[in-house]
Amino acid sequence: MSEWGIKMNKNNKRKRAFANKIHREIFWLVFLAALLPASIVMVLLYYLIFNITAEQMVIPEAIAYNLLPAAKRVIVILLFAAPLCIAAILIFAYNISHRIIGPFDRIVKELGECVEGKKKNHILVRKNDKFKPLVDKINKLLDRLI
Amino acid sequence: MKKSVFIFAASALVFIVFTHFTSAYDLPKWFPFNKQNSLQEWQEKIFKDKVIYTIEGSDKNGYLLARSDKACSGLVYKIQFHPKESPMISWQWNVTRFPAKTGSGSEAGGWIEKDDYAARVYIIFPSWIFTSTRSLEYVWAEDLAEGSVITSPYFRNIKLMVIESGKKNMGQWVSEERNIYEDYKKCFGSSPPVVGAIALMTDTDNTLSTAEASYKDVRVGYKNE
Numbered sequence: 001m002s003e004w005g006i007k008m009n010k011n012n013k014r015k016r017a018f019a020n021k022i023h024r025e026i027f028w029l030v031f032l033a034a035l036l037p038a039s040i041v042m043v044l045l046y047y048l049i050f051n052i053t054a055e056q057m058v059i060p061e062a063i064a065y066n067l068l069p070a071a072k073r074v075i076v077i078l079l080f081a082a083p084l085c086i087a088a089i090l091i092f093a094y095n096i097s098h099r100i101i102g103p104f105d106r107i108v109k110e111l112g113e114c115v116e117g118k119k120k121n122h123i124l125v126r127k128n129d130k131f132k133p134l135v136d137k138i139n140k141l142l143d144r145l146i
Numbered sequence: 147m148k149k150s151v152f153i154f155a156a157s158a159l160v161f162i163v164f165t166h167f168t169s170a171y172d173l174p175k176w177f178p179f180n181k182q183n184s185l186q187e188w189q190e191k192i193f194k195d196k197v198i199y200t201i202e203g204s205d206k207n208g209y210l211l212a213r214s215d216k217a218c219s220g221l222v223y224k225i226q227f228h229p230k231e232s233p234m235i236s237w238q239w240n241v242t243r244f245p246a247k248t249g250s251g252s253e254a255g256g257w258i259e260k261d262d263y264a265a266r267v268y269i270i271f272p273s274w275i276f277t278s279t280r281s282l283e284y285v286w287a288e289d290l291a292e293g294s295v296i297t298s299p300y301f302r303n304i305k306l307m308v309i310e311s312g313k314k315n316m317g318q319w320v321s322e323e324r325n326i327y328e329d330y331k332k333c334f335g336s337s338p339p340v341v342g343a344i345a346l347m348t349d350t351d352n353t354l355s356t357a358e359a360s361y362k363d364v365r366v367g368y369k370n371e
Contacts, residue, residue: 047275050276051274051275051276053276054272054276054279055272055276057191058189058191058220058222058224058270058343058345059191059193059220059222059268059270059345059347060268060270060279060280060281060298060300060301060303060304061193061261061298061300061301061304062191062193063276063279063301064298064300064301064303064304065193065300067276068277068301071276071277
């Protein structure tokens with residue numbers, strides 16, 4: 001168990017889907033930030049396009065003959081496409097949240113080791129880590145302190 | 147934050163109230179069809195080819211003549227009123243040629259192939275959700291019993307009331323007066339919403355035949371006296 005309550009296995013991999021509460025919150029934030037506007041736009045577009053077209057057609061038989069079959073087709077397509085889109089957004093949200101919380105977790109863990117005196121060299125980060133500028137500054141601070 | 151939400155809500159409310167009142171109509175509305183420009187305030191909606199709608203006759207005896215040749219288009223007038231407050235509609239119509247139908251609707255060919263009427267008057271009840279739009283249609287049918295109510299083969303929300311039947315009055319002006327509120331309740335089993343439009347149509351697109359009918363003196367949105 002790490003300092004932040006993260007369960008680790010032998011290969012230093014997390015067992016749970018979410019490392020901690022912050023990881024879960026970031027995931028939901030990214031997921032809802034993508035899903036909600038997309039859903040609202042989709043519903044509004046569906047409503048506006050079909051309702052305005054129906055308003056223009058006026059004659060109910062024309063609406064029933066031309067517009068209803070089109071609306072039904074769109075619903076069928078959406079029923080198939082929506083779960084795929086939601087799954088894609090879920091994966092995207094998980095990756096984003098993972099990319100933020102992964103380095104953050106490692107920094108906290110290695111800083112803890114530095115504080116306890118177990119570690120005396122620099123904190124290591126990957127080239128593309130989002131927290132690299134922060135870690136560089138911490139490493140400079142460590143150089144001055146140690 | 148709260149202030150801006152309040153301002154937005156107030157603006158939206160003002161907009162809704164403004165658009166509601168600016169779309170109010172003078173009732174009752176009367177369409178005598180006695181001038182050449184009488185059709186200017188009507189919109190033609192084409193379903194399948196154009197029916198020829200023309201103003202015929204002189205000032206006092208003017209009328210709207212509809213000639214359909216394998217076509218289906220209607221004249222629509224957008225008007226808003228609540229049928230509970232102003233339930234009545236009246237008009238005169240005259241059928242001079244019926245669409246050629248073979249057999250009754252339940253026989254081979256189905257309803258859609260026979261869904262043509264020499265004359266029909268629509269009362270359209272639009273809805274926020276277009277699939278809930280409802281329509282009450284008064285028809286002069288050659289082959290259906292007077293007083294019968296049928297559901298359109300196109301859509302369950304369209305009810306047709308046969309208020310004139312057969313050829314006995316063919317070639318004569320027949321006056322009609324209907325209570326939209328009562329007829330809607332009879333057809334749909336509930337109180338009607340706001341009327342959004344009325345329409346006139348003579349169509350022969352399904353039977354691929356010809357029909358001719360005339361309309362005049364359409365009066366809508368008045369109280370039952």
